[in-house]
Amino acid sequence: MTAPALIALAHGSRDPRSAATITALTERVACLRPDLRVEPAFLDLNEPSLDDVVDRLVAEGHGEIVVVPLLLTNAYHAQVDVPKAIEAARERHEGVGIIGTRILGIENAFFHVLDRRLRESLSDHRVRELDALVLAGAGSSDPVANALIARAARAWGAHHKLPTIAAFASSAPPAAGEAVRTHRADGRRHIAVGVLMLAPGFLPDRVTELAYEAGAVAVAEPLGAADEIAEVVLARYAVGAVDLVPLDLTFA
Known part of the structure; x- marks a missing residue:
């Protein structure tokens, strides 16, 4: 059985260094788990959008997707923008399991x-x-x-x-x-x-x-594409992947 795909979802920025950093972080995640399909996406200002990435993954046959928000605090983007974007993706792809994890936070x-x-x-x-x-x-x-x-x-x-x-x-x-x-x-x-x-x-x-x-x-420079952050992305993904597994409530 194929593992769920992982989308690392960032807010986005007009500064090209930001998107490059998110892409590099995503590549580190993929290096740590070469068995997973890992893709970056952005809520705003950068491409690809979450919709574009979800559409592509679904077209390739992925039936389960875990979205990890690359956010450090649980502010407006985490509370409103991310859930809204994920819900819209679910509505557009009925029958595909799409779940959002909790944010990275500050570990x-x-x-x-x-x-x-x-x-x-x-x-x-x-x-x-x-x-x-x-x-x-x-x-x-x-x-x-x-x-x-x-x-x-x-x-x-x-x-x-x-x-x-x-x-x-x-x-x-x-x-x-x-x-x-x-x-x-x-x-x-x-x-x-x-x-x-x-x-x-x-x-x-x-x-x-x-x-x-x-x-x-x-x-100091921002945190950047560090292995420690990539590992937290994978930890969030692991919880989300488990949450996609349907519960068997059949009792003998």
């Missing part, structure tokens, strides 16, 4: 990627000393999503035994520059910024610009 393994990206930036800028951190997320109008970033910042700071402020690229204060200036007002001078976003684009670039303007000594 402990992602902090290893954060550290690696930050070490790369520190090395590039020849920084040997840190006395404060900022952790920047995308930001949302949903306070629960922002609280998740704030909690991640506290955990990251506690691990490194450094004061850490959560910052946001949009929709909520403080911006990265404000967070850096808050540390500087407290006498900190060696402040680095981690970026808790998946792919490059306008928002990470804005974080970088504001942080350096405010005096940060290093700003």
